[in-house]
Amino acid sequence: MWKSALSLSYVVQRLVFPLFVGLAIGLMVLSRVEHPAVSTVRAQAVDVLAPVIEIASRPMAALDAGIAEVDHFFDVYEENERLRLENERLLHWQTEARQLEAENADFRGLLSTVAEPRNAFVTARIIGLSSGSFVRTALINAGSADGVDVGQAVVTSYGMLGRIIEVGTRSSRILLLTDLNSRVPVALESSRDPAIVAGDNSNVLSLMFVADSSEIVAGDRLVTSGEGAMLPPGIPVGVVTGLEDGVWHVTPFVDPAVIEHVRVLDYALPGLLPSTREAGATGELW
Secondary structure, X not given: OHHHHHHHXXXXXXXXXXXXXXXXXXXXXXXXXXXXXXXXXXXXXXXXXXXXXXXXXXXXXXXXHHHHHHHHHHHHHHHHHHHHHHHHHHHHHHHHHHHHHHHHHHHOOOOOOOOOOOOEEEEEEEEEEEEOOOOEEEEEOOOHHHOOOXXXXXXXXXXXEEEEEEEOOOOEEEEEOOOOOOEEEEEEOOOOOEEEEEEOOOOOEEEEXXXXXXXXXXXXXXXXXXXXXXXXXXXXXXXXXXXXXXEEEEEEOOOHHHOOEEEEEEOOOOOOOOOOOOOOOEOOOO
């Protein structure tokens, strides 16, 4: 009995494929015939097969839609990456434009000025971040072999991240602006009034040693002043966010938690401070 069933199944399998081939050829022939009876039969056949074709096409339609969604996802990812890079470039040029605007206001009444030294830099990657209650530092994969030295400023396209405090041959440690021991001389970008920003191991900075004549309002931008010739002037530091207990609070432009690559600036005034070895490309950054 089971042998007969197997033989019948085998015969059916052998006949199904030629049957469908013959049906396809027949439909192709009928599609070329314009006789009314043939048109009627063709229309009825299409009516019968249409639901089957629709059901059979649904998986392919779903697959096409899925492929389109994947393509759209990659297109959105590429567009987002392009916009992110473009935004970084625009932020860089915005910072440079702000600095040039402030410098032009100072230089209008001057006949001549001494050119600033060039900034050399080395690009490094952050490989460790310590943001506990007692210390705020970061570790980068560049050291003395790459031209990194103690005291150099560490910046991103958004502004200053901190200063180098410890250097090894292939790694260095950054003291972040928010660390309790961090003190950076700054100036109000609009008025050039000097001050000091200090960290307190929180996510905001405190503005210290502000002149009584300084007119500070929330939203004022702070940049490095260059006092002491240890840091390049004009590097964006943060924005004044409010006054609490007589102390102005500043939010840094750079969030260390979302930064991966940084630039370590090699900056020194010729004849005044020992010049460090040039590291990487040379040119103006800000």
